Amino acid sequence: MTPSSKYNRPEAGWNFDNSYGRLPNSLYARLNPVPVSQPELVVFNDQLAKFLGLNPEALKGKAGAAVFSGNWIPKGAEPLAQAYAGHQFGSFTILGDGRAILLGEQITPQGERFDIQFKGSGRTPFSRQGDGRAALGPMLREYIISEALHALNIPTTRSLAVVTTGEKVFRETVLDGAILTRTAASHIRVGTFQYAAARGNPNDVRALADYTINRHFPDLTEFANPYLGLLHAVMERQASLVAKWLLVGFIHGVMNTDNMALGGETIDYGPCAFMDSYDPHAVFSSIDHNGRYAYGQQPQIAQWNLARLAETLLPLIHEDQQEAVSMANESITGFADTFHYYWLTGMRTKLGLLNQEADDNSLVKDLLDCIHRHGADFTNTFRDLSSVSLPEASIFQTTDFKQWFERWQARLTRQPGSREDSRQLMRNHNPAVIPRNYRVEEALAAAVERADIMVMKKLLNALSQPFQDPPEDAGYHLPPPPSSQPYQTFCGT
Numbered sequence: 001m002t003p004s005s006k007y008n009r010p011e012a013g014w015n016f017d018n019s020y021g022r023l024p025n026s027l028y029a030r031l032n033p034v035p036v037s038q039p040e041l042v043v044f045n046d047q048l049a050k051f052l053g054l055n056p057e058a059l060k061g062k063a064g065a066a067v068f069s070g071n072w073i074p075k076g077a078e079p080l081a082q083a084y085a086g087h088q089f090g091s092f093t094i095l096g097d098g099r100a101i102l103l104g105e106q107i108t109p110q111g112e113r114f115d116i117q118f119k120g121s122g123r124t125p126f127s128r129q130g131d132g133r134a135a136l137g138p139m140l141r142e143y144i145i146s147e148a149l150h151a152l153n154i155p156t157t158r159s160l161a162v163v164t165t166g167e168k169v170f171r172e173t174v175l176d177g178a179i180l181t182r183t184a185a186s187h188i189r190v191g192t193f194q195y196a197a198a199r200g201n202p203n204d205v206r207a208l209a210d211y212t213i214n215r216h217f218p219d220l221t222e223f224a225n226p227y228l229g230l231l232h233a234v235m236e237r238q239a240s241l242v243a244k245w246l247l248v249g250f251i252h253g254v255m256n257t258d259n260m261a262l263g264g265e266t267i268d269y270g271p272c273a274f275m276d277s278y279d280p281h282a283v284f285s286s287i288d289h290n291g292r293y294a295y296g297q298q299p300q301i302a303q304w305n306l307a308r309l310a311e312t313l314l315p316l317i318h319e320d321q322q323e324a325v326s327m328a329n330e331s332i333t334g335f336a337d338t339f340h341y342y343w344l345t346g347m348r349t350k351l352g353l354l355n356q357e358a359d360d361n362s363l364v365k366d367l368l369d370c371i372h373r374h375g376a377d378f379t380n381t382f383r384d385l386s387s388v389s390l391p392e393a394s395i396f397q398t399t400d401f402k403q404w405f406e407r408w409q410a411r412l413t414r415q416p417g418s419r420e421d422s423r424q425l426m427r428n429h430n431p432a433v434i435p436r437n438y439r440v441e442e443a444l445a446a447a448v449e450r451a452d453i454m455v456m457k458k459l460l461n462a463l464s465q466p467f468q469d470p471p472e473d474a475g476y477h478l479p480p481p482p483s484s485q486p487y488q489t490f491c492g493t
Contacts, residue, residue: 012058016076016104017113023211024204027196028080033070033101034122034132036177038166041065043143043453045160048183053109068161068181070101070121077104081124085198086191086258087308089292094198095191095258096126099134102187113215115187120179135175136164137448140456141440142180142269148435148463149266154244156266157184176448185265188212190309191258197312209316216263227316232331235306237264239335242302243342246295247350248431249275249378253285253489255293255301257308271489274434276479278371278378284489303335349429350382351408352422355415363411370400377479379434386426431466437487438480
């Protein structure tokens with residue numbers, strides 16, 4: 001593809017260094033995105049662009065549409081589709097970027113490295129008879145939810161831009177096509193290692209492991225056994241990440257091994273959702289018929305996925321397989337305690353606890369059981385606890401809650417610091433605003449059906465300050481209206 005001179009704007013700030021393309025070529029396929037007919041920029045993330053060292057003004061309008069559609073490739077980019085495999089709902093499959101292209105790796109002014117990836121950019125060698133395209137609704141959905149998680153201080157890929165393509169995609173219905181540009185610390189997945197291992201070339205696995213260590217865990221190069229260290233470091237990050245999900249009521253929805261990023265970021269926002277009423281068995285994905293990826297199952301699934309990563313690393317961990325298995329098992333079995341540490345630490349902050357006591361786990365569990373019994377809103381219950389006086393929500397009037405409340409108040413007296421210190425800690429860790437599913441659907445309907453992006457922009461503005469109380473009349477803190485139909489999400493492919 002020959003770049004058009006009118007889009008050749010060095011002031012845009014692109015600064016590529018594409019290290020993934022220096023790995024064995026079995027791990028990717030080089031190709032450009034498939035051009036589209038009439039790209040238009042729908043939404044652009046100015047704040048993220050500036051962080052990346054990009055000039056927002058040079059990337060808006062027709063110039064931005066040309067770049068973020070893949071119609072024009074910036075200087076220094078070396079587009080490629082990454083190969084990976086994955087256990088999808090427990091079944092192993094060879095996959096790869098079937099509708100995504102890694103444009104390149106942007107080096108920020110701070111010297112950090114971020115993948116710039118297109119999603120919905122056309123067919124690749126890994127498309128498996130798919131069209132390689134994406135629809136506008138799911139791409140805007142990923143934009144909203146990923147930016148919401150970022151504001152909640154949860155590691156995540158982020159969204160830089162969404163463009164429409166001027167072309168239709170055919171799913172259950174005919175939909176407007178779109179391409180999302182997202183950034184990530186990397187797109188290296190458990191499934192990337194599974195792909196390399198499945199090919200039977202140990203040199204590829206070693207090269208990928210060395211690359212991952214250098215990119216995400218450089219301190220491990222000094223370890224006597226850096227590959228065991230890699231497994232443990234990934235385990236630690238995933239335990240922390242999943243704990244953060246549970247603390248805000250987030251359900252990923254499709255925790256396949258190809259959707260677990262080794263850098264520790266949340267990746268791939270298909271059938272994800274936030275709980276309203278607390279339920280450890282909550283499932284929203286239309287394809288998760290058995291609750292494999294239910295809210296309360298996420299820690300166990302993360303551990304299962306890590307075991308699949310461990311299998312690929314065994315030949316690197318120790319030349320004796322039995323010894324390697326023993327060493328890997330020790331790391332993997334430590335996940336439960338590590339996760340529980342992060343989760344309980346987070347729960348202490350949500351309850352304003354400034355120190356530790358042995359009974360804290362029971363205190364948390366009993367509150368969650370109470371919220372579950374009464375079908376109370378997860379987010380608002382915790383936020384309300386930080387108030388000077390409790391509102392008149394029904395749960396606060398029940399006998400079992402009042403008994404729990406007395407225990408909590410007594411617990412607060414046995415710690416240093418003032419009640420205001422405790423209350424401020426709670427307000428800093430209990431969001432007032434989350435991307436309520438019905439609010440997300442409202443924003444998507446306005447954008448897709450009426451070409452009205454303002455509803456989404458107003459929602460994004462509220463979500464960017466989740467720990468501040470929104471204006472009462474905005475209603476962003478309100479649970480959904482009663483409905484006889486359960487909320488469902490879809491994968492978007």
